[in-house]
Amino acid sequence: MSQPADYRDPRSLRSRERIIRALRAELRAGRSLTIAAVTGEAKVTRQTFYNNFDSLEEAGWFALLEDFNTLLVDDIQTRWSGASPDFVGLASLRKIVELLRAESSLSLLANGYRDEAGLTGLAAVMLSEIRRFRAEFGDPASPLAQEEDLYTATGLCGLLTVAATGDASSTSIARAAYALLPEWMRQPRL
Incomplete structure (x- = not known):
C-alpha cells in the first residue's frame, strides 16, 4: 500500500478522504471507473492520487477497510457496554452482509487488490x-494466533462473498458465518 510522505499530515488525510468520497460517488453513479474520473470528481491531481494509492483497487480496499473499521468500533463499544456476545456477534455479521450487498461495486473493486x-x-x-x-478481546500471544486468524478471515471471506450476492437473508448468512468463528471470538474475554 502506498503511504504519503507524512501519513498523519492533515492535507494528506484530506486528499485521501476526497479521493475515497469521489471513488464512492463514481461507483454509485455507475460511471466508468478511471483514475481520471476519480481525480476529477475529487478535484485532486493524478499525482495526489498516486501519492496515496497505487491503484483504484487499493483505494477501493482502503474504503472498504474504513467501512469495516466503523462496524468494528461499534461492535467493540457494544460489547464493552455489556451486551450479549452472541447478540453482538450476529448483529455485526449481519451488518457486514448488508454492507457488502449495499456496496457490491466497492467490494468487487476492493477484491481486485492483493495485500503483501x-x-x-x-x-x-x-x-x-x-x-x-x-488485540482487544483475544490472546495475541497464542502460538496459533496467526494461522487461526488467517483461516477465519479466508473462511469468512469465502462465505460472505458468495452469500452477499445471493437471496438468503442477512440473518441466516450471519448465523452461518458466526458458526465459523473460533470460540474466543464467539465468547471473547472482557
Whole structure:
C-alpha cells in the first residue's frame, strides 16, 4: 500500500478522504471507473492520487477497510457496554452482509487488490479486523494466533462473498458465518 510522505499530515488525510468520497460517488453513479474520473470528481491531481494509492483497487480496499473499521468500533463499544456476545456477534455479521450487498461495486473493486501476503481485498480486510478484535478481546500471544486468524478471515471471506450476492437473508448468512468463528471470538474475554 502506498503511504504519503507524512501519513498523519492533515492535507494528506484530506486528499485521501476526497479521493475515497469521489471513488464512492463514481461507483454509485455507475460511471466508468478511471483514475481520471476519480481525480476529477475529487478535484485532486493524478499525482495526489498516486501519492496515496497505487491503484483504484487499493483505494477501493482502503474504503472498504474504513467501512469495516466503523462496524468494528461499534461492535467493540457494544460489547464493552455489556451486551450479549452472541447478540453482538450476529448483529455485526449481519451488518457486514448488508454492507457488502449495499456496496457490491466497492467490494468487487476492493477484491481486485492483493495485500503483501497475496490475500484478496475482502480477505485482507477481514484479517485486519480479526487481528484488531484479537488485540482487544483475544490472546495475541497464542502460538496459533496467526494461522487461526488467517483461516477465519479466508473462511469468512469465502462465505460472505458468495452469500452477499445471493437471496438468503442477512440473518441466516450471519448465523452461518458466526458458526465459523473460533470460540474466543464467539465468547471473547472482557
